Amino acid sequence: MTTEMKKIETPVVDDTLIAQYLEENTDFFERHPQLLQQLSLRHQERGAVSLVERQQQVLRQRIMQLEEEITDLMVTARRNEELFQTYSELYVSLLECEDLPGIMDALQQTFSERLNMPALRLKFFDSPIELDEQFTFAADTHKMLLSKRFQNSHVYLGRLTADEKKLLFPDEPIASVALLLLGNKGELGMLAIGNHDAGHFEPAMDTLLVRQLQALLSKLLPPLLQHQANHHDTV
Known part of the structure; x- marks a missing residue:
């Protein structure tokens, strides 16, 4: 009489089950220290x-x-x-600061000398007094820039096209910029800060400090310009 040997099926244990067991029993090797060696x-x-x-x-x-x-x-x-x-x-x-040159000196000293920003422009869209050419845009050359870069915000960080760079920084090889519209609705003007590094200003950067600067200039510049206009009228 032949005896049939019953095959004992061994349950399959895969890596996932072993890993899960060890995760749930972190003291396993403490209970079996010989396995460590x-x-x-x-x-x-x-x-x-x-x-x-x-x-x-x-x-x-x-x-x-x-x-x-x-x-x-x-x-x-x-x-x-x-x-x-x-x-x-x-x-x-x-x-x-008591006048526009003082404002520019303070900005230049900070950005050019302390923050290594080689280019800075302050431009006005409309002013109660006649300003030097450096503070104004020729005709309506800036309107295309405004419509393209400021659709959803009064702050733009990033790169510009060749024509846009020529408009703001004609004599500087600027690669990235921070553009801040000034005024309650961005109607007063623009502060443009340029850097030679293409990755210095990026859209994902935090804008807290530049927005604080934007708010301060938006409050300081209108009465300062009006004061200068009144001074010119009385001279």
């Missing part, structure tokens, strides 16, 4: 290493990565603090 992992540079060694390597790498990230965050924080301080000092200087 028996298990080995392949390492590209060192060949076979124990699980403990590999864990140590991963931890060291993660610590180095975190240290680099912390260093980057500290550098960024320091840079932001310096930038905030620079803008704060600019606001004070602007509040002390």
Whole structure:
């Protein structure tokens, strides 16, 4: 009589189940410490290493990565603090200005000398007094720029076409700009800040500081221009 051997089916355990079990039983290797020395992992540079060694390597790498990230965050924080301080000092200087040349001097000193922005233009669309050519646009040359760059906001950060750069910065190889419309509705004029680096001003950048500057200039310039107009009338 033959005896049929019953085959015992072994349940299939895949990697997912093992990984899930280990995640749910983090003390598994504490209960089976002998496995730590028996298990080995392949390492590209060192060949076979124990699980403990590999864990140590991963931890060291993660610590180095975190240290680099912390260093980057500290550098960024320091840079932001310096930038905030620079803008704060600019606001004070602007509040002390009594005329348009003083406004331009304060802006130039901050952006050209302290922030390494090589080009700065302040242009008015309409003014109660006759201004130098540097403060005005020829005829209606700026209207195309306004309709293209300021559809949804009074601030534009990014790049310009060759014709737009020629309109604002004819003598500078500007690659990226910050354009701020001035006035309650952007009707007063425009402050244009240019940089040689194409990636310096980008649409995704935070605009808090430039919007504060925009708001301050929008309040300071109208009465200042009107004061100069009244002065000219009495002379």
